[in-house]
Amino acid sequence: MNIITLAAAHVGDVGKKVGFDMSDGWGAVIAAVATGVFGLVVGILAYKAGRRQVKDQAAADHRAWRRQNRFDAYRRLIASVDAFEEEMDRWIRVTTRDRQALGKALEVVAAAEAGVRLAGPESMRGPAKTVFGAAGAVYRHARQPIATMMPTPPRLWTDMSRALVDAQNAFVESAAALLDDAEA
Known part of the structure; x- marks a missing residue:
């Protein structure tokens, strides 16, 4: 017996095992x-790390989805403006003027502009609205009764065409800058 056990032992405890014995079983x-x-600690840490990894992956997937969604909306607007410009080219020739075709092309631009507003962000709404406004100015000119009978003055046509091209180029630059941003 050790000294502590001996001191704690009572008179009748001599020969009995008293106290805590560290045997192989206890070890x-x-x-x-x-x-x-x-x-348990490792399991909790692994669970938290797994949850963080899933959360990070979900955030990355959402960013990729949002970027692709925006890219598609921007591409649709650019393509619709290109189609509108083709209708403009037909309109300028007196023999192929079709106000309805120009109106339908403008409707496609309007739908694409609405897609950009939905896809966002807020900073892209202004450039998209400018593009639609420039296309709308051409259509408003084409709707005037005198416009169907008389040739459009070249200076006016050049100004309207340039406004549309400039608006489209500004939109493309804004879209490219936004899509190049890693957090877009």
């Missing part, structure tokens, strides 16, 4: 408890 129990606690 295994303590090792199992320590392993269980360690396993």
Whole structure:
């Protein structure tokens, strides 16, 4: 017996085992408890790391989806303006003037502009609206009764065409800058 056990022993306890005896069995129990606690801590940390990884992946997937959605909306607006410009080229020739075709082309531009407003962000709404406004100015001119009978003055046509091209170019530059941004 050790001294502490001996001091704590009563008179009748001589020869009896008194106190805590560290045997091989207790060592295994303590090792199992320590392993269980360690396993629980590791499990909790792995769970949290997994949740963070899933959350990060979901955020990256959402950013990629949003970027692709915006790219598609911007591409539709650019393509619709190109189609509108083709109708403008037909309109300028007196023999191929078709106000309805120009109106339908403008409707496609309007739908594409609405798609840009939905896809966002707010900073792209202004350039898209400018593009639609420039196309609308051409259509308003084409709707005038005198415009169907008389040739359009070259200076006016050049100004309207240039306004549309400039608006489209400004939109493309804004879209490219936004899509190049990693967080777009």
